[in-house]
Amino acid sequence: MHTQLTSTSNSFSQRNFWIVSLSLISGLILSILSWLELCVEHCSANQEYRLFGMPFALAGMAFFPAMLTIHFFSKQFPSLSKLTSWSLAAAFGAEIMFILIQKYEIGHWCPVCLGIALTVTIACIARALPYFKTFYSAIQQGEFMTKIKQGLLSLSFIILGFLMAFVGISKVDAAEDAIADMKNRLMFGSKTSPVEVYFVTDWFCPSCKKIETQIEKILPDIQNQAALFFVDYPIHNKSMNYTPYNLAFLVNAKSNYLKAREVLSQLTEKTETPHDNDVVKAVKAYHIPFKELSFLDVKAGMEFFDKVVKKYDLSATPTIIVTNTKTNQVIKFEGTDEISDQNVLNAIQTLSQSHEETSK
Numbered sequence: 001m002h003t004q005l006t007s008t009s010n011s012f013s014q015r016n017f018w019i020v021s022l023s024l025i026s027g028l029i030l031s032i033l034s035w036l037e038l039c040v041e042h043c044s045a046n047q048e049y050r051l052f053g054m055p056f057a058l059a060g061m062a063f064f065p066a067m068l069t070i071h072f073f074s075k076q077f078p079s080l081s082k083l084t085s086w087s088l089a090a091a092f093g094a095e096i097m098f099i100l101i102q103k104y105e106i107g108h109w110c111p112v113c114l115g116i117a118l119t120v121t122i123a124c125i126a127r128a129l130p131y132f133k134t135f136y137s138a139i140q141q142g143e144f145m146t147k148i149k150q151g152l153l154s155l156s157f158i159i160l161g162f163l164m165a166f167v168g169i170s171k172v173d174a175a176e177d178a179i180a181d182m183k184n185r186l187m188f189g190s191k192t193s194p195v196e197v198y199f200v201t202d203w204f205c206p207s208c209k210k211i212e213t214q215i216e217k218i219l220p221d222i223q224n225q226a227a228l229f230f231v232d233y234p235i236h237n238k239s240m241n242y243t244p245y246n247l248a249f250l251v252n253a254k255s256n257y258l259k260a261r262e263v264l265s266q267l268t269e270k271t272e273t274p275h276d277n278d279v280v281k282a283v284k285a286y287h288i289p290f291k292e293l294s295f296l297d298v299k300a301g302m303e304f305f306d307k308v309v310k311k312y313d314l315s316a317t318p319t320i321i322v323t324n325t326k327t328n329q330v331i332k333f334e335g336t337d338e339i340s341d342q343n344v345l346n347a348i349q350t351l352s353q354s355h356e357e358t359s360k
Contacts, residue, residue: 017071017075026115027063028060034046034056034113050172067091089154089155090164091120092124093161093163182303186251188227193227194326195227196324198231199231199320200233202235203234203265204235204272209265210336212265217341226352229308230250231309233319243302245290252293266282318336321333322344323351
């Protein structure tokens, strides 16, 4: 009789082991599908959320292989069995938080995400069954408090997982990320200096064209000391027709940008609505390649320009902004009367020294 009970117990334990294994493998597969975004239309909203800065799918792709490794080694090292149970309990708590996010914040269910939650739940149930199966016999043997302590410990890990998910979940702003990425792509000069210089112009502004050559002379000095940005501020609406081309050269033809900028400026005297062929023909003589940007890149670039205009409360062109991003000091030069090569260089020097003094 004892042999029969032992055999049944071993069979039950083996079955549970493989249920947990298959659940973890299923969770890994679903995490990969989520990473590949092979999901229904409402899943896209979940892609905007992060767990401690990591996409949910990537977190799953890290968690499930780690759990599988620990789980399989637990057959050889029984002490790892507790770690498997505690980790699954924490994951179950985190999944409760993820489901609440879908229900009350996103407002749509993601089948793949729910599938991952189901795999974790099944694995947890499989790990918990032996506990409940032996609960009654433990009471009869006077081990009631031991079982209660084990249950409370597992519950504490569920709560811990829930709290970690609550603290770690954040929603990324895709638009802001795109603007930040575009800012880096548009940058000239020093990537380490806290000083930034914004040269803000309009393509049909006569005063802007007058100071172009003046500013070009000191560009090497500016780039050695600060980050430099060329910003379009379309005072004249027709200037917006040139912004996509300007962005394309800023991103894809940095080494030839000044010449490309000059060519675009000359083109404004011929047409207010340039076409790709006009631009290609104009820069071809200078062997400058033209590669247009995607709509999303153009949108991000224009939003970056607009953000600069709003942040520094600009209302006219030409304007040069010199700012220290560490101290938030700003020096603004507006119009041909204020803008001069010496004023700009002095402002950069002043704000650079201000940062050095603050750092001491």
